[in-house]
Amino acid sequence: MSIILVLALLSTALLILAFAFVRKSFSRAASERVAERLLMGQVKKTTSKKSIRSFQRVLKRANVELSLWSGIVSSSLVAMPLILAYILWGGWAVLATLIGLAIAGYLLLNWRHQWLVEKMVYQMPSLLDHMVRSLKSGRTLGDAMFLAIDRSQPPLKNTLAETRRSIELGVPLGEAVEEFAEVYNRQEFHILAMGMRVNQRHGGNASELLENLIAMIRDSEKARRQLRALTGETRISAFVLAVLPLALAAFIFVSNPEFLLGLWQEAGGQRLLSMAFGLQVLGCFFLWRMLKSI
Numbered sequence: 001m002s003i004i005l006v007l008a009l010l011s012t013a014l015l016i017l018a019f020a021f022v023r024k025s026f027s028r029a030a031s032e033r034v035a036e037r038l039l040m041g042q043v044k045k046t047t048s049k050k051s052i053r054s055f056q057r058v059l060k061r062a063n064v065e066l067s068l069w070s071g072i073v074s075s076s077l078v079a080m081p082l083i084l085a086y087i088l089w090g091g092w093a094v095l096a097t098l099i100g101l102a103i104a105g106y107l108l109l110n111w112r113h114q115w116l117v118e119k120m121v122y123q124m125p126s127l128l129d130h131m132v133r134s135l136k137s138g139r140t141l142g143d144a145m146f147l148a149i150d151r152s153q154p155p156l157k158n159t160l161a162e163t164r165r166s167i168e169l170g171v172p173l174g175e176a177v178e179e180f181a182e183v184y185n186r187q188e189f190h191i192l193a194m195g196m197r198v199n200q201r202h203g204g205n206a207s208e209l210l211e212n213l214i215a216m217i218r219d220s221e222k223a224r225r226q227l228r229a230l231t232g233e234t235r236i237s238a239f240v241l242a243v244l245p246l247a248l249a250a251f252i253f254v255s256n257p258e259f260l261l262g263l264w265q266e267a268g269g270q271r272l273l274s275m276a277f278g279l280q281v282l283g284c285f286f287l288w289r290m291l292k293s294i
Helices: 002-040 054-062 068-088 091-138 141-151 163-168 171-183 188-203 204-230 234-253 257-265 267-293
Strands: none
Touching: 054 091, 054 171, 068 091, 091 141, 091 171, 091 188, 091 204, 141 163, 141 171, 141 188, 163 171, 171 188, 188 204, 204 234, 234 257, 234 267, 257 267
16 A cells, blocks of 8 residues: 555656646747747747647647646646545556546536637627727727727636737737637637738728627627527437436435445446446437537
């Protein structure tokens, strides 16, 4: 048992050290990109798929920043289930737990990204409205965007802070907004970036473009809410179908635990329970895909 605890503490320390090195490498890479811009006078996309590692991109899409404290907390949350799984079930359970934690972490970051994007799209009309009023009062497009970012609310204000820093370092407005759109990958952001690039290159009425974009975002949000209302019964039915087997198994285990425990002690029962669990996971996946297609 002492060897297990020593190995667990050593792995936790190594994981914390890895988080510290990853954070240091990210900050050094950012400093090198800024220095390269200042020296060469050329603009390079810093959020393209080729220049950003996938792990950093996932964290950035979810607006999660690496720090020493977050590394310690994450390491503790990962190490405790692994130690418990090893003590109770052995080495294969550690591998299964590690895979499960990785999947859960990815789903959590993906959910946070989706929530963040929905919140930013909801705040976009207010930002664009500030820009339109600033443009009509005689300000330039860049000044109008700076003023709108200052008056916006989180999370849109926080996510656009890097875009503002890029513009202040000399990146053209259209390319800076395009980098923002590539990170969060939403149609409204891509349309805004394309409109700003076209306006800077060929000129035109920027306030009219922004007003049309505001109308499109509001119409799209209205249609999305109507669709959610119309498909509410379908989503509730899918949720019930996914949760009902798990709730029934939990009820059987609470009311008669000897039944499931005795079934698990038999070889045929283990195969039956494993098959039921696999079918449950497969069914939840198909239900999730069906809901995503609505």
